[in-house]
Amino acid sequence: MKKGNSKLEQINTPDDLKKFSEKDLEQICAELRDFIIDAVSCNPGHFGASLGVVELTVALHYVYNTPYDKIIWDVGHQAYGHKILTARKNNFHTNRKYKGLSGFPNITESEYDAFGVGHSSTSISAALGMSIAAKANNEDDKHVVAVIGDGSMTAGLAFEGLNNLSSSKSNMLIILNDNNMAIDPNTGGLSDYLVDISTSQTYNKIRKEVIRGLEKLKITGPDSRHKIVAINNSIKSLLTKQTNIFEGLNIRYFGPVDGHDINHLVKVLQDLKNIPGPKVLHCKTKKGKGFKLAEENQTAWHATGAKFDKNTGEKLDHTSNKPKPPKYQEVFGHTIVELAEKNKKIMGITPAMPSGCSLNIMMEKMPDRAFDVGIAEQHAVTFSAGLAIEGMVPYCNIYSSFMQRAYDQVIHDVAIQNLNVVFCLDRGGLVGADGATHHGVYDLAFFRPVPNLIVSSPRNEEELRNLMYTAQLPNMGPFAIRYPRGTGTTTQWKTPFKKIEVGKGEKLKDGDDLAFITIGPLANKALQACHKLDDEGISTGLYDLRFAKPIDEKLLHEVFKKYKKIITVEDGTIIGGIGSAVIEFMVENGYSAQVKKLGVPDRFVDHGTQTELQHECGFDKQGMIETAKSMFQQP
Ligand SMILES: Cc1ncc(C[n+]2csc(CCOP(=O)(O)OP(=O)(O)O)c2C)c(N)n1
Ligand SMILES: CC(=O)[C@@H](O)[C@H](O)COP(=O)(O)O
Ligand SMILES: [Mg+2]
Secondary structure (H helix, E strand, O other), X not given: OOOOOOOHXXXXXXXXXXXXXXXHHHHHHHHHHHHHXXXXXXXXXXXXXXXXXXXXXXXXXXXXXOOOOEEEEOOOOOOHHHHHHHHHOOXXXXXXXXXXXXXXXXXXOOOOOOOOOOOOOOHHHHHHHHHHHHHHXXXXXXXXXXXXEOOHXXXXXXXXXXXXXXXXXXXXXXXXXXXXXXXXXXXXXXXXXXXXXXXXXXXXXXXXXXXXXXXXXXXXXXXXXXXXXXXXXXXXXXXXXXXXXXXHOOOEEEEEEXXXXXXXXXXXXXXXXXXXXXXXXXXXXXXXXXXXXXXXXXXXXXXXXXXXXXXXOOEOOOOOOOOOOOEHHHHHHHHHHHHHHHOXXXXXXXXXXXXXXXXXXXXXXXXXXXXXXXXXXXXXXXXXXXXXXXXXXXXXXXEHHHHHHHHHHHHHHHHOOOOOXXXXXXXXXXXXXXXXXXXXXXXXXXXOOOOOOEEEOOOOHHHHHHXXXXXXXXXXXXXXXXXXXXXXXXXXXXXXXXXXXXXXXXXXXXXXXXXXXXXXXXXXXXXXXXXXXXXXXXXXXXXXXXXXXXXXXXXXXXXXXXXXEEEEEEEEEOOOOHXXXXXHHHHHOOOOOEEEEEEEOOOOOOOOOHHHHHHHHOOOHHHHHHHHHHHHHOO
16 A cells, blocks of 8 residues: 555544545445555464454444443453554554554553453453443443354353343344365364354254245235234244254344445444344354465464465464474474374363364374364363263363363363373463463372372473373372473474383482472473583482472482572463472471572463563572572671
């Protein structure tokens, strides 16, 4: 778009947008789409979802009086257009960067971000709360809109919201953004059902049969036309009620509408503003709309890991061509297949993250033994419990931060019954650009108090394999293996399986003055810190716990007998993690030492690269060295 002709250039807030006439909206949508493509091509982030809701975004801000009216974007990975139209266009280039804009709506960032999101399926419940609060605050003119995708609609939480909404007097609107995709193809009956109500096959089929029946009874004809229309209407309302899940719940259903027809969307939303009671607008959209490659390969373009050429789509990944270590998720994906080939009881479960956690490798090779259960973390855990109680060995892979959803199921359905469910917690630790909602930093602290549960974290890829192998050996019970986002350290990871003794840590280096106690891959950075400190005259030891539970008491006795200065290091909260465990051990066993805990402090950590965030929290190599030195400077 040439300078001067651009309308988007003149828009900084929704009020600016409203100054344009409806006939300008198509051009504004095209410019907004280009802006998103341009921005994400230079600064990687979520992509397809935002492209798919460009028209919806423009229509919503055109029709509603934001920020007074509330729009709640479920998950929030589709809200780039919303951010650009709400006073953040000029710093959108900082999206997901350290100290820059958040990749998700965030109430501290903008008054237009009505509710903080990142985890899915919260929008209906939050919108209902906000709409009831509006009534209580005498803001009867306030509109509340939840925008939720078909994938997010599969979660139990969304249905809990719907159930509550159905018996309320709220006027809120749910926009069901149906692109028939989650990150991977959406799974389960709901997505089929949405296709079904879109084409209204059931309604049309029954209607035709009824009309044929009436014709046979010879009550059709010109003079009985009005009767037929009346019968037709009552059949329609009956059938819609019976065949439409929302109508069946007393939530009026409108649609499906073409979510890319901006002018029609504006009209529909204007009409819906005047319709009281809870309602759903079913909007059909295409994920990746307007960028051919993203339309064709929606999973790969859900989020762009690297910069790309916006004309060709070619990824501009300038890292060297040397063989790279695999990502931890890939080690999981290949190893589970190897183990499942040997142990026929092994099954794989993921709640909607098959390509994210690499269970897709098993799903392809063993479709009857690997399941994507939709965005349904709670169900994933209890489903795994059901498999385990009948003798299967389920590997339930859930991103650490999404596991927060299923805590009760871990305790109630798995741990109390001591079932051999293997929890593979991918994305343990600070994850980087997704920020506070996605950091997997609570798992060590929330799993440690659960009886029966083994809590482990491998130092490298080889150990991940061996822990996965160990977890399926007889009489193991619930077994959690937590590993980080990203790559490990070696290309030589595919070694023969070896059992790791449960609860056994490892001394990695001997020293005299100070000991580091770590868990997970941070041991590798701690080792570098040790060498540097040794060079500078502080003789350091290094101990990798490997298990947060059961903790290696023998190893800890050895440490506390030898050292009076100890630093614990973990990529997790310093409250409740291994630092806390070590101090508990010290107190319970009557030792005294100066112990410093490094890890995620007692506050929420925003987004940035993993390196930047570890540095900010003070548990990178430099933080370890500085903390160690400071312990020798203090009286
Ligand atoms: C509780 C939870 N589980 C998993 C995810 C990971 N996740 C993010 S977006 C997404 C798919 C969402 O699909 P949909 O709602 O249809 O949105 P679309 O991307 O199709 O616009 C998933 C599984 C999440 N954010 N929150
Ligand atoms: C929005 C969301 O929750 C996911 O798209 C998440 O950002 C994926 O993270 P990974 O890139 O670590 O798979
Ligand atoms: Mg979708």
